[in-house]
Amino acid sequence: MRISDILGAKGADVVHIGPDAPVRALVALLRAHNLGAVVVSTDGRTIAGIVSERDVIRQLADGADVLDQPVRSVMSADVHRSTPHDSVRSVMETMTERRVRHVPVVDEQDRLVGIVSIGDLVKSQISELEFERDQLEGYVSGAGAGHG
Incomplete structure (x- = not known):
């Protein structure tokens, strides 16, 4: 499964905030959209x-004075990026190694086209495993019926 499959299912909308916005606005944005991170x-x-x-x-x-500081004062500038062509497994490995929970997705021109969270990736893996289980159960059920 590829990152593009996840974006196709969840959509490519990305909530973002400017680097000069106050952290207070960031907190409101996180709360309003129920997000864990913002680009x-x-x-x-x-x-x-x-x-x-x-x-x-x-x-x-x-x-609490940090709430009046600009977002750039608390953001991480070293951002690992993914592409739509990356495998879910490789992005999960990177997230684990770098201890991050959100990865922006960029196109060939390094333009933002989406974002994935560790929750998105885990959900896709669970769906894939459930599909494989269902296929195996169907195969076993079908194979057993022919030998009776």
Whole structure:
């Protein structure tokens, strides 16, 4: 299964926020869309960074004044990207190695075309395993019927 299969099922809409927006606006955006992370972008196509709830929480430990700081002060600028052609397994391995839960998806021109979460990938793996199980059960049931 490929990342493009997941985007085809979930859609390619990506919520983003500008790097100069206050962290307070980011928190509102995360809450309004029930998200764990948001791509940081000035135009919705190029990636300046990514910022997660975890990034905000870590900064809040130093004081609530972070809410008035720009998003760029809490975002991760080193963003691992995926392509629609990448396999789900390879992206899952990368997420595990890099300890990230969200990966933006970019096209050949490095333009943002989607985002996948570890939850999206796990859900796709479960669906694939259920499909294989159903196929095997059908095969076993069909093979048994012919030998009776």
